[in-house]
Amino acid sequence: MAIFQINNIEVIGIAASVPKATVYTSDYDYITEQERKLFVSGTGIKERRVAHENMCTSDMCFSAAQQLLKDTNINSEDIDILIFVSQSPDYFLPATSILLQDRLGLKKSTIAFDVNLGCSGYVYGLAIIANLLNMVGSNALLLCGDKSTYSTTPTDKSTYPLFGDAGTATLLSKNTKAKPLYFNLQTDGSGWESIIIRGGGTRNRYKEGILDKKIIEPGIERNLCNLELDGVEVFNFSLREVKPNVMELLDFSNIELENIDFVVMHQANRLMNESVRKKLKVDKEKVPYSIEKFGNTSSASIPLTMVTELHETLKNKSNQLLLSGFGVGFSWGSVILTTNNIIVSELLEIE
């Protein structure tokens, strides 16, 4: 079991950046009004932010990172590690983290690399960067986000109204007095087809015809480079796996669920998250949502929710948080971490 503890690392600050352009579910006339109503009451998604053609995930993460460095008074030369967690890189190669190292003015001794994960990416990213930071350096930047809308199409009602774009930055530092971080990370690759972009990689390489749309079923027409989502399988996976993962972690850490101040889940869809919340028997007040305003923002959804929904308490108090990310892969994981009056930048809206 990948259950472990990391000492001496604390979260210093967090920032999030979203495109200014807002798209409303009520305007999505590819489906009927009745379908729109059911979609909103089920998923909770009323609006989401959509990046224009020239805005990449890296642009949103750059803006968040720049603001966070400013707000935390950390100089760019004091950053030793930069990890970019995303499934929408600027290029196949080089890694986007390397472009961001230069763009942010970080020193040449910076360790920079990408991690290709989605819904679970923030939790995995925290685990990787905290472990690495324990070995080398003093400060590290974890950049998580996705421009998921680059791969969705309005003619696929199963994906198009779900996803929004966002980029985030989290600054971590070494501190021997920091409370431990507890992780439980898991993987089940048998679910690889449940959320997938089939085309454009080396398995189904880009070639003529790959962008030709096919009717899959009524309301779902897409090409091989569009995102595919099997909602039933993902829903099932989440109901099956998230609770045991969290319970194992609580058991390992000797922390009672009632002593957790907030459970921040990946913002997948409200019905799914509410089902998980009820299974965990956590009060509604302890489970914040940002999905109404931003949709499913992939690996950005947990830090984005922290910035938009928990900023006051994160800034002014010590909080014991349980974060849980689950989805594409399947890949999932949870972390228990304690924040202590951290810097939370105002939500950035970029054009």
Next chain:
Amino acid sequence: MINVDKFTELLEEEFEDVQKGTLKPTTNYREIPDFSSMHALIIIAFVDNEFDVLLQGKDLKEAQTFDDLYTIVKNKLA
């Protein structure tokens, strides 16, 4: 376990877009007007919440009516 009529009635209450009293155990659940994957998710969430039973994708594919869904849940509980 509750009977199939109650099962259908409770499930109907979960569908905000369905007029009350229109669904019967013999109704093909896919014939709900504007049936979408959201209805399937609502069914899974309801069954999980009420009976602690996890319906698989294949269960939903095999079932035609609410009666079929009820039987699957009942068998999983047995």
